[in-house]
Amino acid sequence: MKDTLKRKLRLRFVLLSLLSLALIQGLIVGVSLYRNVRDLEEKSDMLIAKLHRSPAGGNRYFSVKIPAGKDTVYPDAVQNVSISSDQAASLARRALEKKEERGFLEGYRYRIYQNENGRKIYFLLRESGIEMCVMAAKNLVGVSLVSLVAVGLILIPVSAWAVKPIVENHQKQKEFITAAGHQLKTPLTVISTHAQMLESEIGENPWLDQIRKQTASLAKMTGDLVTLSKAEEYRNPLVREDFDLSRLFLDTLAPFEAVAAQRGVAVETNIPSALSYAGAKEEVCQLIRVLMDNAVKYCPEDGVISASVTRTPRGVKIVISNPASLQEDPRSLLRRFQRGQSAAGQSGFGLGLAIGDAIARRHGGQLKLKTDREGLFLAEAVLN
Secondary structure: HHHHHHHHHHHHHHHHHHHHHHHHHHHHHHHHHHHHHHHHHHHHHHHHHHHHHOOOOOOOOEEEEEOOOOOEEEEEEOOOOOOOHHHHHHHHHHHHHHOOOOOOOOOOOEEEEEEOEEEEEEEOHHHHHHHHHHHHHHHHHHHHHHHHHHHHHHHHHHHHHHHHHHHHHHHHHHHHHHHHHHHHHHHHHHHHHHHHHHHHHOOOOOOHHHHHHHHHHHHHHHHHHHHHHHOOOOOOOOOOOEEEEEHHHHHHHHHHHHOOOOOEEEEEEEOOOOOOOEEEEEHHHHHHHHHHHHHHHHOOOOEEEEEEEEOOOOOEEEEEEEEOOOOOOOOHHOOOOOHHHHHHHOOOOOOOOHHHHHHHHOOOOOOEEOOOOOOOOEEEEEEE
């Protein structure tokens, strides 16, 4: 788990850094190319404007005329370019089809002038300028790619140093929770035992009753935290064994079906027979308990809980759904101590779904929470 967390953090660090650099470089390249193209356009349009006012030698261009009310293209002038009448007419028609007063076409910058006598189109040869823009674009993109690769190679060793404190803090947090959970078990057991002994001496007492309830609640929360910590603890490797998931699922569902029936909630199952799976049997059982406990708690009376298991190419998928009205994003319920607004008055600490997600991730999958258009709350656990 430690190595997995470290790899994920390093990968995220490198990708985010490269993405930031790529965005900055993309902006620089884009602005540079835009300025080069705009400069070429402005200079070309200025030359064409001068040619229109007074034709001058030295420029490589040709022009055509289209009399008013006619579609026939007549060559007008050719200066330092080799082009036939048919080619000139073809370029003129293509320029007219673009329906733009000016633009680039076949290495030429063209501009259309129009008056009462008809239209005149100038084509200024700008192949060298266009080639320079293309070459500049290739150079900028090439330099950007090389710099991205170079920075990526530098970030790989740097990322190990950057994420080291985070990994160490995460590790210490898990170890602290596990150690503290074990240390709290003894005093909680002593408090509960003494409360029972004191009650046997003085009889029933509301304060003693509250002590027992709060002690039991604290013991459960401590146990949940330890379970969650162990599920995420890198020193607790996953030991897989083959077992009958169908049988385990049905056995785990049985007590919840009885509780659901008392509330008028029906439980529908779609579980194939003799479906085998290789994983940590006790953890998978706890995952099913977590999802069913959540469904039974928050399913309204006379509702229907659906539970199914299906084989996937890499493992299995467990889906448990129930009617529910959520005001928050279902994914937020995977956070520790996060409870929905509908949880008011219900027992629990908001750790169950976080434990389920940790178990799913230990098995190479994940727990997804979502709602559909029909108002169903779906918990999908994929185990690989």
